[in-house]
Amino acid sequence: MSIFHTMGSPAIEDQTRVRDLLVVVDAGATYSPIPKPVADALVMRAVRRAITRPSDDRRIVREMGYAMLEYESLRTPTWITLSERDDVSLLGAVTLEELGLEVDPSSGTSR
Numbered sequence: 814m815s816i817f818h819t820m821g822s823p824a825i826e827d828q829t830r831v832r833d834l835l836v837v838v839d840a841g842a843t844y845s846p847i848p849k850p851v852a853d854a855l856v857m858r859a860v861r862r863a864i865t866r867p868s869d870d871r872r873i874v875r876e877m878g879y880a881m882l883e884y885e886s887l888r889t890p891t892w893i894t895l896s897e898r899d900d901v902s903l904l905g906a907v908t909l910e911e912l913g914l915e916v917d918p919s920s921g922t923s924r
Contacts, residue, residue: 830855834902840916842905844877846896852878857893865894887912 832851844865859876866872875894882891889911896902909915 836902836904838909838916839903840906840909842903843907844892844894845882845903845905845908846875846894846900847880847902848898848900849895850898851902852880852893852895855880857895859895863894882908882912884912884914887914 832855834847834851836845836847844863846865857878857880859878861877862874863877864872865875875896877892877894879890880893882889889908891908891911
């Protein structure tokens with residue numbers, strides 16, 4: 814697990830709307846879901862919908878928005894899926910690639 818900083822909008826650098834999130838890096842997830850209450854606190858608005866597939870292979874329609882995400886010295890705007898209140902926050906494959914990171918299969922860490 815890693816701690817990432819998220820900001821509500823990549824277009825507006827609003828340091829008052831920053832949240833530290835404990836996320837699980839999951840290269841099997843396409844996008845990075847965060848719970849809707851966190852997105853609401855960041856004033857992140859939905860701009861589209863996408864069909865997602867959780868690990869149980871169901872098809873779920875989720876709203877999506879975008880956020881600025883920061884990890885150590887790396888920063889990128891990225892698509893975020895707005896998940897349910899109790900869902901785990903994940904760092905998906907799209908965001909990993911946008912940050913220039915990959916998962917090291919031998920150690921299970923991002924690099």
